[in-house]
Amino acid sequence: MARRFGGKYSPDGGSQSAVDQDDRPAYKGARVAPAGARSNVMFIPGLILAFTSINEAPVDMAMGLLGAGSLVLGAWLLRDGMNAEAAYNDRKIARRPAIPRKLFAAALCGVGAALAAWTSSVGLVVPAIYGVVATALHIGAFGIDPMTNKGMEGIDTFQQDRVARVIDEAERHLADMIDAVKRADDRTVEARVDRFALKVREMIRTVEEDPRDLTAARRYLGVYLMGAKDAAIKFADIYARSQDRQAKSDFMMLLTDLEDSFDQKHRKLLLEDNTDLTIEIDVLRDRLQREGVHLDREMR
Numbered sequence: 001m002a003r004r005f006g007g008k009y010s011p012d013g014g015s016q017s018a019v020d021q022d023d024r025p026a027y028k029g030a031r032v033a034p035a036g037a038r039s040n041v042m043f044i045p046g047l048i049l050a051f052t053s054i055n056e057a058p059v060d061m062a063m064g065l066l067g068a069g070s071l072v073l074g075a076w077l078l079r080d081g082m083n084a085e086a087a088y089n090d091r092k093i094a095r096r097p098a099i100p101r102k103l104f105a106a107a108l109c110g111v112g113a114a115l116a117a118w119t120s121s122v123g124l125v126v127p128a129i130y131g132v133v134a135t136a137l138h139i140g141a142f143g144i145d146p147m148t149n150k151g152m153e154g155i156d157t158f159q160q161d162r163v164a165r166v167i168d169e170a171e172r173h174l175a176d177m178i179d180a181v182k183r184a185d186d187r188t189v190e191a192r193v194d195r196f197a198l199k200v201r202e203m204i205r206t207v208e209e210d211p212r213d214l215t216a217a218r219r220y221l222g223v224y225l226m227g228a229k230d231a232a233i234k235f236a237d238i239y240a241r242s243q244d245r246q247a248k249s250d251f252m253m254l255l256t257d258l259e260d261s262f263d264q265k266h267r268k269l270l271l272e273d274n275t276d277l278t279i280e281i282d283v284l285r286d287r288l289q290r291e292g293v294h295l296d297r298e299m300r
Contacts, residue, residue: 046071067115074108084240
């Protein structure tokens, strides 16, 4: 569907608010999709096997279709596993994926290759060899899932579970908000919401790294974000019907106010973390001095 572009030098650029003409890049924080062509190409062998098996004998056709289903399911699990691995790598503190999707994908790829190679005349040895080789090549190409937790040493798991619930809720609000503004079919608004989502995720990462910040940030990640989502839904409904510029201006100003509020809160959380570190250093320094260790003298 054709979409209208806008901006500072567009015909209607002069009537837009200063918020629309913000020079900060909307693509800040953008990442290449972790499961792109590499995972999507894995769907092709299964589809080819399904088409070529249709004209075979009944037993061979059944085995071929089962192999095609195994290959397609493995490709789907691989894509999901690569997304989970990317989320794991992005975070300093993370649990290993509950389901080893990439390992299951490799196993399904091997099963699919074995079923594709099987015929009533070759027996089981040749298909088994194909299956083992396909599994090994799959693991060599895509690796395996993370098998250990990262950065979880000394962290209260109960507190971490509370953080996880709040963050999951915040991510759902963000996803609903992003989906809602797409109905407005306005690239400026979509880019503005993406930038707001980036600011929210900066706070989310801070809370993940230090669960003690949850109490201070919970209202922002819950009540405020839910209000932003509801406002986005109402704006999208109004703007999709009437293209009301006033509604767009009001919504953009709301996003600006919210982003400033989240930014100030995020900076305060970081400042408090730095203050905690300074206190820890001062306490340790005083303890060492009481024990007769003078850091300045030792350094000389």
